[in-house]
Amino acid sequence: MQYASKDSSYAGGQNRLSGELVVLSHLRWTFVWQRPQHLISRLARNRPTWFVEEPLPVEGITEPRLCVEDHGDVQRVWLEVPGKAGTHVCFSDPRAAGYESLLVDLLGADAGRMAWLYTPMALPLARALGPDVLVYDVMDDLAAFKGASPELLLRQRQTLKRADVVFTGGRSLHRSVASRRPDGTHCFPSGVDPTHYSPAVEMRKPESRRVAGYVGVIDERLDLHLVAEMAEALPDWEIRMVGPVVKIDPTTLPQTGNITYPGPALYTDLPQVMAGFDVALMPFAMNEATRSISPTKTLEYLAAGLPVVSTRVPDVVSDFGELVDLQDDGAGFAAASRRVERHCPLSRAAKAEPLLHWHHWDTIASQMEELILSCRGNEDRGEGIA
Secondary structure, three states: OOOOOOOOOOOOOOOOOOOOEEEEEOOOOOOOOOHHHHHHHHHOOOOOEEEEEOOEEEOOOOOOEEEEEEEOOEEEEEEEEEOOOOOOOOOOOHHHOOHHHHHHHHHOOOOOOEEEEOOHHHHHHHHHOOOOEEEEEEOOOHHHOOOOOOOHHHHHHHHHHHOOEEEEOOHHHHHHHHOOOOOOEEEOOOOEOHHHHOHHHHHOOOOOOOEEEEEOOEOOOEOHHHHHHHHHHOOOOEEEEEOOEOOOOHHHOOOOOOEEEEEOOOHHHHHHHHHOOOEEEEOEOOOOOOOOOOOOHHHHHHHOOOOEEEOOOHHHHHHHOOOEEEOOOHHHHHHHHHHHOOOOHHHHHHHHHHHHHHOEHHHHHHHHHHHHHHHHHHHHOOOOOO
16 A cells, blocks of 8 residues: 655656646536645646536536636636536536547647546546546545446446556545555545644634534535534534535525534635634544545644544544544534543644644655656556556
8 A cells, every 4th residue: 555755745746747737527626625626736836737627517508618717827627518507417428528529629739648537437538638647536436425427337447447547535445446456556545734724723712602613515424413413412612514515405404503604615714714613523424425535624623733523434533543532423522522622732733743744735746746657657668557
């Protein structure tokens, strides 16, 4: 199993990988800032980079149109197609049939192109670009998510076979993927930029009542019944759920006087958001959608100097069991929150510091780049993976 080295630092791609980088993703660049944005923003330094998203349905148009938007080092690309706003259109949808030709016309030829997949549904589109190297970063078990395409499992098998190098976003996910692709598969759990979150420690000020907070997407992976139970057991606390509501009906969210939903927060604002917490929450449901997750927010909470209470997500238990208070229900979360918010923050930070440095996004990006360079060298000698 390959892990990032503590001594590596990311040099920004100079004199390393040549050619352009084309990323094909089921997530949008402007959505919650997470693994793809952290890694690709680093890999995009000093090389042309395109972030190609799933088609976006737009009401009132009669034919597809390609859109390009500048985001500094990254060019965001997406195809608008006729359809009802808010519905999901994947890369294999018939309405996206012209995506390949439009993208090829936009990008042209590049002898050293690297294609980087976050969804196997984009494999035909990636192959149409004729990449020199194909990377598959498996950040989630997408087939277990709500609304997953029935084609996804087949596409995943094809992508695992075709990719030159495969990365996985956690231990549980790695075990699953490596059982089908044992060679060229490397485990890189998600990371953190500690310097981004550390200001939260200084910004933290006592509020009139304690706050137990969650930051992230609010979807089927959360145990909302647990959240409601916790709120009932902590009537003198605020339960603050920060993030967009996705794939679930907002009317099903628990509504009590001490649960608040401030909505999404920008990545730049997260230190200030977390400074308003006394305890950080990871109230994940124990279901198929969470069986293989390795939550990025674990490290982010720790970098912000917060005590963390979580359900027993396998990767959280194995990687952070000594730093996170593990509980099973709302009553346990409530009792743990009252207990851990009194712990010494300096002692907690000292325990977390080595782990935060080990899992720095710079380190992860650098190690990934080294593996891709090695893969490219093998291809030059005729030893690449078919």
